[in-house]
Amino acid sequence: MFEAGIQLKEEYGAENVFDFSLGNPNVPPPDIFQRVLRETAEDDRPGVHGYMPNAGLSETRSAIARYLSDVHEMTITVDHILTTCGAGGALNVVFKTLLDPGDEVIIPTPFFVEYRFYIDNHGGTPVLVTTNDDFSLDMAAIEKAVTEKTKIVLINSPNNPTGAVYDARQIDALSRLLKEKSAALGRDIYLVSDEPYRDIVYDGMSVPSVLSRFSNSIVATSYSKNLSIPGERIGYIVLSPELSDISAVTAGMVLCNRILGFVNAPALMQRVVTRLQGVSVDSAIYQKKRDLLYAGLTDIGYDVEKPGGAFYLFPRTPIDDDVAFVQALQKYNILAVPGSGFGGPGHIRICYCVDDNTITGAMNGFEKAFHEFR
């Protein structure tokens, strides 16, 4: 999609192409990021670019632990943190560490497509379960999907591609279910929560803490979205301090970070984020874009669930065939991604981390395409 977008823009001019295909934040990094980056680049003490323990820089992990202790209102220490090459690296480390061949990973749909690869890389089997019409967790569907091979339930909140945020009631219910099932099966089931959009939530909402709710929980995340630096590949893993067999799991993750070839998260960016705990782009900027797009599409007649976070809208397509509808949009130089790729057929994913002009400029095309099928 990246290359297709570049090509269309070369052909028609960037201002005439409405590219909603990529979750590449268009909001610049916060000003303080630029300042801290400049200062960090001045640092020429011996070894600042050298190898380090595979878990990451101790000062970075300590800073993250202090920040998370506040956020989650619990004691998280340096030993519970491993810095990683983004959330993608974090999830690969988690899966490599936890999965035995044939282990199942339950994923509510629609879901971020890369999960399928990340699980397959390490011999696991993804088990897809549907969500409710508003994309909230369907607890009965998850319960039905649990087997004696279930090792992980993987959630992503705020969600890519739907923008859904699972509220405390859902996380509590899921925690209860997993506790019961783990006990009944005599086997640990881990809750892995992928949370790179945690700071991008709207209407005063906040993302409930899985770490404080479920003992066998692990959070994977990155600074890609809240600092708008996805190309820098910096993120981390947090283990619940109550995790079963935590010292073995920690040792396994440190080893896997090394042997998967990550070795350690990029040194310079570890030093940068050490000083940027709790810093995030202003989510009001994205909220305004959400509102603009949501209002425009619902006015036309699209059936859209209003998302609580992230920067994705996942409207129903006016015809069942979402691939055909994406092609119809392309006639108007609108790029979106078919929902079927995310396990959500009959929808499209619209990334609204774009200029406001792209949103307003695309409305005419969204309307014409809609009426072609109505």
Next chain:
Amino acid sequence: MFEAGIQLKEEYGAENVFDFSLGNPNVPPPDIFQRVLRETAEDDRPGVHGYMPNAGLSETRSAIARYLSDVHEMTITVDHILTTCGAGGALNVVFKTLLDPGDEVIIPTPFFVEYRFYIDNHGGTPVLVTTNDDFSLDMAAIEKAVTEKTKIVLINSPNNPTGAVYDARQIDALSRLLKEKSAALGRDIYLVSDEPYRDIVYDGMSVPSVLSRFSNSIVATSYSKNLSIPGERIGYIVLSPELSDISAVTAGMVLCNRILGFVNAPALMQRVVTRLQGVSVDSAIYQKKRDLLYAGLTDIGYDVEKPGGAFYLFPRTPIDDDVAFVQALQKYNILAVPGSGFGGPGHIRICYCVDDNTITGAMNGFEKAFHEFR
């Protein structure tokens, strides 16, 4: 070892611990690196920290291709380069792309221990073959090891842990052998060369080009050693322009870079190395250390092969049990790594990317330990 070294230094004082266990370059990055890094950190154009094509930044790949075209005296283009998260990331991408379950990877010993993990990650089987007494390639041993399951021969020159540099005669002979065997077996055998120490060679030596000698060759490398920045995780893959089925292999590597969770090499360091093609720390600094250490050890009576590159010495131990000898050295606060871990029992690996004082200060301990067993 990293943590063990830190602990000993805390206990005895850093100046009383002689840590030769880690290949963490002690020579600072070249001055120009600091300047380019500072300038790159000033760059706040939109998107400089954003996502990019998974193969890496086009300007970085073009700069590398231009530089390599000169070095290898052949035409290498942007399409033959993929930037990676260090050489460790590069090798994982190569193995994930090329290996089918059960495929064999031939590795001359002694070898970099991580290879075993990297190959196992992707379902391959390492096949170890011995080298000659001077650590040069034993062509008969390699020939004998080739089977109908051989997919890759993996070499590392200059070598970790021996410092051996394979000369043009050896690379030519290996190329001929692989060409013959590929034809006889009706199956492509790839030569993968891991070359992060290419610029760290001594006595006017240079590392022969595998790319210009063998059509199915792939080079994995990083800037970790020549710029002394191993913590920054920046490297690349080069495909021979003559590689069989090159468009499928390229597409596979781009996909694997993405799905293994690397996504792309860190953006900022890609911009930095774009401007540092051909820049390297002065290898004369390491040569002086090699000479100091080699002279000292041979004077004591150690049997040492004089290495042509990298920053490792791999002497024979005075007793067969290299683990016991490493323990004997520890009594004198000398940290080295048993050769058996590298598939080279009866040896130890000494990393001499350390202060000259560490080398001279350790000589007394090296002598005492030697005479304990003589």
